[in-house]
Amino acid sequence: MRSSEPRAAARSAPTIGSVAEVAGVSRATVSRAFTRPQMLRPETVEKVRDAARRLGYVPNPAAKALSTGRFGNLAMVVPDIANPYIPPMISAVEEQADAAGFAVFLGNSAEDPAREDLLLRKLTPQVDGFVLAASRMGEDVIRRHAQARPLVLVNRDIEGIPRVLIDTAGGVAQAVEHLAGLGHRRLAYLSGPPHSWANAQRRRAVKRTGDKLGLEVVTLPARLSSHDAGRQAVGALLESGATAVVAFDDLLAQGVLAGLAERGIRVPGEFSVAGCDDVLAAQTFPPLTTVSARAREAGATAVELLTSRLGSGGGAMSDVRVMLDTTLVVRATTGPRPV
Amino acid sequence: MRSSEPRAAARSAPTIGSVAEVAGVSRATVSRAFTRPQMLRPETVEKVRDAARRLGYVPNPAAKALSTGRFGNLAMVVPDIANPYIPPMISAVEEQADAAGFAVFLGNSAEDPAREDLLLRKLTPQVDGFVLAASRMGEDVIRRHAQARPLVLVNRDIEGIPRVLIDTAGGVAQAVEHLAGLGHRRLAYLSGPPHSWANAQRRRAVKRTGDKLGLEVVTLPARLSSHDAGRQAVGALLESGATAVVAFDDLLAQGVLAGLAERGIRVPGEFSVAGCDDVLAAQTFPPLTTVSARAREAGATAVELLTSRLGSGGGAMSDVRVMLDTTLVVRATTGPRPV
DNA sequence: TCATGGTGTGCAACCGGTTGCATGTCAACG
């Protein structure tokens, strides 16, 4: 038999109306059976739920959003999904949001502030809030968006906006102490993206701790965080006279490892390497000494902050700034200073 | 001064009504100025657009969705974001969807078919279509969802449902030929997730090609795709008497590399290792011989299929099955059979 | 017996767009 549907897409989705009809009540009652059951006689609720179940009724979120102004959606925007640092955070956000009954939009800004801004603007009218990971946008732009929707930052420190910061300074300082304890006297810091909050934080921690312990510290630039950049930095690293390096992140550190291996320099026998973020670090050989990341926790915490704020009807809580501290994880790429 | 807003959240978002008022036209005209401008006098369109711009008007997608039944959203559901194979695909999907004017929901099923089903059910009422990567759901369940919304599969082969398959069989066969050419006579295949389409495909390709070339092939199980599983498989690998291994994917291969290194077995001097997917493979040391992945292309193609189908009003095209073939990338973990 | 009040349900308006149809205007034509 031919399809007798009026439209192309056979969207015979049952509505609140059909449920009402089957249950023999009004549409209002059906609505209340789901949103305010305590307002109804228990047997009425049961009757409605039963009808709904039989019809396979699923409430239409668009309609709900239209009348309530709440969407049940969050958006997470990241600078680069491909950076291995990010997926665990996304995963945690998704999990936590799901548990709180939210679905999550994912946006990828490709490190471009303008793109990020555009994304937020397009997402705003269908989400209840945002999680912005390592946002690249200007402070004023972020502030403007925060006015339109509740917004939580990860690894970006703006006063007055709730934020979760992974304090790698502590872990990096431990790495420096660890290396000093192994007898190293001259240390290199291989830096990451120039405008990154995390890079500034780590560079400072290396410098300060090195100074305190009386080490010589040289800082080497790396254009960006990548394996190749790390490998290419090995020449400068060796010329610098350092016997150990702390790299901005694990990607760089792994590049350094590869570069050293190519030149036949043994790790940790002749050179020590420490990374940061604990990303795939246990999976290199030798396993990389690094600073734990806690990216998952950061994501989960951000969503908690967001949903609790949404629950409380947007009552702005006082300035929230969560610091997650980190510790060094010693594996096999650091050892005593070569003699 | 105190806030004089009626509600807690100051949502003074301009609506079609306010634009109409400012422009001095009816709401219908404002709507048409955006959706059917050719229906209006050009100067009217200009007048309306101008008013909208001044007010910062952004159409409310929930309202639009409610009246049109179209949402402007897609959903991508993956089994595990943390698997490095996935992010590039997500990234491509996001990019392509964005270009076509869609926002994308991300869902993570955590390899659990029931969770995946639930996710789809919850997302269905606010998306126009789905991209399912390596779905773990039963064929009948997938078919049911495909009835509710257009749906494209990646790396899952179900007749009648549009799908994009990364044909690693070709690349894997090349890997076997490569190893045979290097003199290896006994070969191991280290298998991946038991219910995975990709695993079956690869295992078959190794077996068939090995048989053709007169090699002995042993298949070793690995519970899942992980670094640890690979490392733990090294014992069985060595006992098997093989001199080379093709692993289900790069994660496993890298685990094998680590396990071999721990035992002081040189690669490729004493043992050859090939992976699959080209994920971080260039970043190990030595760089891994592997089969190229094309995950990005798969994602992009899936979205193209989806959007073109959405554009054509759901007119079901005939059975679509896109195969992306792959090739071997020889790097430094494969060498001549040890003597 | 009647006012009283609490309880459960329905009516109808509303959220912000879209769209079929009616209306008004104006130029072209007989």
Place this chain on the structure above:
DNA sequence: CGTTGACATGCAACCGGTTGCACACCATGA
């Protein structure tokens, strides 16, 4: 000069929920 029709715009219903208010019902106390 009246008719016709193309074109631009407005009116009002509708999408599928939510919610303030009215109402009916019933038990209670005077």
